[in-house]
Amino acid sequence: MSHSYREEESRIDSHIEPAIASLPLFIGHTEKAVTSDGVMLTTGTCHSIASFAEFEQCFGEAPSDTTLCVTMNHDNQVVSAVCHCHFYLHSCIKQYFDNGGGTCEILSVGNYNEPLHAVTFMMAIKQLPAEATFTLIAMPDAVTLPELPQLQQQLLQYCQQQANCMAILDLPYCDNQTLPATVTAFRHQIGDTALHNGSAFLPWVEVDMPSARHYKHLEIKYTPGAATAWREFQKATRIQSRLFRDHLNHLPNLLLRRMIPPCGTIAGLLYANDQERGVWKLPSAPVNHVHSLSATINDAQQAGLNIDAAQGKSINTLRHFLGRGILLWGGRTLAGNDTEWRYISCKRTFNFLRASIHHYLNNQSFVHNDETTWSQIREACNLFLLKQWRAGALQGEKSKHAFYVRIGINETMSSQDIAEGRLIILAGFALSRPAEFTTLIIKHQLHSQADAVEQARSYPSMANKLKIRARTSPINITINTPLPKQGDGPLPLEIS
Missing domain, CATH: 3.40.50.11780 (Rossmann fold)
Structure with missing residues (x-):
């Protein structure tokens, strides 16, 4: 009597669909x-x-x-x-x-x-x-x-x-x-x-x-000096409100x-x-x-x-x-x-990335919590984050500066976690932050001390009038903190 065996494999998609960003x-x-x-x-x-x-x-x-x-x-x-x-x-x-x-x-x-x-x-x-x-x-x-x-x-x-x-x-x-x-x-x-x-x-x-049809109550006011002249007109308007409503609807320049x-x-x-x-x-x-x-x-x-x-x-x-x-x-x-x-x-970018990975994990069928599964998940997450980095969502000259994905025994999970069916991923993102300042760099050729004295004599009123102001970007205003350095570490995200 012969027996046939079928080895069940994890059905893991290697492609992470981006979550809905705006709904x-x-x-x-x-x-x-x-x-x-x-x-x-x-x-x-x-x-x-x-x-x-x-x-x-x-x-x-x-x-x-x-x-x-x-x-x-x-x-x-x-x-x-x-x-x-x-x-x-x-x-x-x-x-x-x-x-x-x-x-x-x-x-x-x-x-x-x-x-x-x-x-x-x-x-x-x-x-x-x-x-x-x-x-x-x-x-x-x-x-x-x-x-x-x-x-x-x-x-x-x-x-x-x-x-x-x-x-x-x-x-x-x-x-x-x-x-x-x-x-x-x-x-x-x-x-x-x-x-x-x-x-x-x-x-x-x-x-x-x-x-003009979207109103129920009518209030009439007058420009200065017109109130006395239009009291009777106001009374007539109240009586003939429907006619006045039609009149408003047909005024070509009325908004x-x-x-x-x-x-x-x-x-x-x-x-x-x-x-x-x-x-x-x-x-x-x-x-x-x-x-x-x-x-x-x-x-x-x-x-x-x-x-x-x-x-x-x-x-x-x-x-x-x-x-x-x-x-x-x-x-x-x-x-x-x-x-x-x-x-x-x-x-919102962090929410978008987190939701995308969450949705991906919720739609996978994990049969074995082992290295094969971890490797497939790691690859899918890396490919997804690489695409987002290339699109500009993450900062870093190289992808390794922009994100990381970790999963595995003694790295994100203990033996007890695996025994209890927990799959834990640790992902980090270096989010692109808006520039709240634009910097204006001015290079000026210095003159000799004698030239400077002569210029001061020729233009005495300019000494305290010349001001140069940097133009700020739309989201700024005045903030006294420097921009994040390129090497700032990614923000942690834990998914369990």
Whole structure:
């Protein structure tokens, strides 16, 4: 009697697929919540969309419970029309796609008839999946709630538990006068836990409203000197509001605008940047479809926002530059004093690499925890990290300076680990860090002492006027630490 034996082999793929770098989740109120087939979404269900048209198909249009404030002059001309509403998700999604955003997920926590309430958002965060597929989270509709700091803390703690997720945090609305107080309150209330898992942004952005039909309440104001003349016109307008609404819709030069938090804009910039340049870089493209900002940030203010000497809680800004448009100016996490995780690009790159390797290991079938398996895993990780280094994600003149992968008995595992079925890999990355300074080197031919005296006599006023200033890069501001040396060691990553 003959017996046949089949030796079972480990089925290990040598190719590591890169994890999704940018997949935002937006949480907020919508007009409805259905799938593209019209099936109603259950409470707490995240739904994926790929375009603004698909968003409106599944989640409806902008809220109609909006106040439209119209300013008119003595010639019966509409000078400006500004909308006000507590629901921001619809406009933020429009900004997201206008600035290069792609596939994202939406979590509707209710319709426009339901009031904004902190408990609604708290429950939504608690019901988020234990292992997130999305990599960014924002909740613009929560920005006006008094409990916003507690909700943002809860969001940071959720991201802390994920392998590849960061929170985009909006600050409450502020203008030039209220900016300092808003920043101080935010830094005081956000806490000190899991700060490297989120980044904060201001100011708000002014965007277009789709049309004049998206308002329910009408307020008319007058330019100076016109109030008396138009009291009767205001009364007539209230009576004939539908006619006035049609009139607004047909004014060729009238643009309805509103201020919204910047999270949708930021998420769109990050998504487009990840596709075109890589998660290890920060967006440098100008912002699209934004008319103005709620506050104007100057260099001195930027320095204080970027580096918080007291608490280290950095805040990034959008700024307008003549001839360049509106740019994202700043690239720090909330953990501005953290040497390793102060930069958004570093944290997101680390998350991306870790998630890629985690996903690879979870999809392999390891039959034997032996040298053959270790060798195959080591090769796959090395090939993946080599590709990322060549793309610019890791720093180092040579690959051995950029990363390492270790796995084996008495190296990452003990005999007991192997006996208990534990497979432990130790990988290290030298992340590419952004340059917060550009250095200007000036070479000047020295003159003799006699020449110098003669020049001083000829140009006495120049002695104290000549100043040379280095031009900083978009993410800087003023920081007094040198750039990391090329030989800095990789950051450790343990996967078990």
